[in-house]
Each structure stands twice: as structure tokens, then as C-alpha cells.
Amino acid sequence: MREENNNVSKNGMKRVFRKKWFFPALYLTMAALLLTGVLWYQNLESQNPLAGDEPESEKTGDSVTGNGTLGDEPESQPVMEQEEVLKMPIKEESQAQIVTKFYDYDAEAEDQEKALVLYNNKYYQSKGVDIASSDGKAFDVAASLSGTVTEVEQDPLLGNVVKITHENDVTTYYASLENVLVEAGAEVKQGDVIATAGRNLFGQASGVHVHFEVRQGETAVNPEEFFNQPLSKLNVEKEKETSSTSTEEQPKGEEQPDSSQQQEDSKNTDQSGDEKPDDSVGENSESSAATAHT
Numbered sequence: 001m002r003e004e005n006n007n008v009s010k011n012g013m014k015r016v017f018r019k020k021w022f023f024p025a026l027y028l029t030m031a032a033l034l035l036t037g038v039l040w041y042q043n044l045e046s047q048n049p050l051a052g053d054e055p056e057s058e059k060t061g062d063s064v065t066g067n068g069t070l071g072d073e074p075e076s077q078p079v080m081e082q083e084e085v086l087k088m089p090i091k092e093e094s095q096a097q098i099v100t101k102f103y104d105y106d107a108e109a110e111d112q113e114k115a116l117v118l119y120n121n122k123y124y125q126s127k128g129v130d131i132a133s134s135d136g137k138a139f140d141v142a143a144s145l146s147g148t149v150t151e152v153e154q155d156p157l158l159g160n161v162v163k164i165t166h167e168n169d170v171t172t173y174y175a176s177l178e179n180v181l182v183e184a185g186a187e188v189k190q191g192d193v194i195a196t197a198g199r200n201l202f203g204q205a206s207g208v209h210v211h212f213e214v215r216q217g218e219t220a221v222n223p224e225e226f227f228n229q230p231l232s233k234l235n236v237e238k239e240k241e242t243s244s245t246s247t248e249e250q251p252k253g254e255e256q257p258d259s260s261q262q263q264e265d266s267k268n269t270d271q272s273g274d275e276k277p278d279d280s281v282g283e284n285s286e287s288s289a290a291t292a293h294t
Helices: 002-018 022-047 056-060 109-113 238-248 259-268
Strands: 096-100 116-119 122-125 129-133 140-142 147-155 159-165 170-178 193-197 210-216 219-221
Touching (some): 147 170
Antiparallel strands (some): 096 129, 116 122, 159 170, 170 193
């Protein structure tokens, strides 16, 4: 009797195993049990964090802990403002071209030749660059850096001149200007239009242009080397400054073109020649005639 019951049980199990739905159902049941176990374990772990994990409140300093009280954590440093870079003094840089270069004693002979200005049968070394538009027309002159306008003057030889001072003892000079829009003491932002480009007596060969100089302290630097460079990079090595000063310094009598000749030339070019040109011009503009330049 017992053997018959065993045979019946075995036959019943075999019939179940032969059913098409048995193994899929078995797999689904095992998968459900496994998933349930994983979820239960994760839930248990989240309710009991490890001893080494700090609560979020301790990480952010929102609560008093055994190691200190609120305010013990160092304050976060403010994000530093992005430093300005030196820009060309023209609104449309793509249309600008440098027609007279900065005179560099270490430059190639060809570049040095392009940095000489002929005036009154004499050559003068350029202390800045002359920038003109590719079409030769007038254009807006913009502040190359943010700063304070410290001088605005009209010079019979150099035209209208604007001087702007900046951080790090940096000064920019703009000469050969028309329609000056700023006054001394005004604060300007980088890119603000300060005037339009014009002509002057000293740089007639450059046509309509702006003469642009950059100085650190009293030393002129090559603007082309610092365009698109941060203001902090505008520093001059002491040896170069000393060498430049001693080499370029000339007797006072050789620095300036003859004043009477300036008056005569001013009348011939419809400049306002009623006033005698100051022998010290160029101090704030296109450099002073032995180093001056449009």
C-alpha cells in the first residue's frame, strides 16, 4: 500500500514538472524572493549608518558636535573677480591694423624701421603703436582697461590726448583723437567709447589713427606683447627698465622739434596755431619727441 502511494506521488511530481508553466513560475518566484531580500537589506542599511559616516548636519556645521560649536569651520573664500585683460583701443578689433610699431631695441631691423616716425626731417622712436582701420576711415576709440581719466588735453602737435590710470601703476595714453567724450575725473569701463580716431601733425603718415601707449610706472612697454594678457602681467623687469631709460634718454634740446616750426606746421595743416605749442608736449601723449610717436 505504501509503495502504491509513493508511486502515485512520484507520478504526480513528474506530471507537474512536465507542465510548460512550471519552470518559468519557479524562476519568477526565486527572482521575487531575491529582489525582496536586496530591498530589505538596503532599507536596513539606510536606517543604521556606519559609525564612520557623519550625519549631514555635522558635515555642514548646522549642529553642535563634541569637537566644537558652530562657527569653528573656516569661512569659505569669496570667488575672485576675473581679472581684465588688455584690449586694443578699438571697438571692432577685426578691422584694426597696426601701422606704426613700438620701438624695441631687441626687435628685428625691419620691425625697428616700422617703429620710426619721420617728423621735420628727423626720425623719432615710437613709444607706442599707431592703430588705424583697414578702410582708412574714422572709428570709435575705446578704453582698453577700466580706470580713471586723469588728463584730457589738446596738443598742437599730437592732437587731443587722453590719459587713463589703472591698477598696478598702469597707465594708458590715447592721442590723435577727435570728438573726445570724457573729462578728467571720469570713471570708465573697459570698452567704453572715449573718442573717435583722427589725424595729428606729428603722425601725418599714419593718416586717421589712434596713437596708443601703455606704461608701467614711467616705463613704456610694447602694447602688442600684452594685448589679451591680464593686467598683472604688465610688469617691466628692472634691468630692462634701467637699460631702456639710459639708452633712450637724450638732452632736452634734442627732444623737442623747434617750437616755431611747430607753429608754422600747425597753420599749414589748419591746426589751432594761435597758441604756442608747449615745449613739454608728449609727456602725456605720443611720447615726447625723441621717444614720441603717433
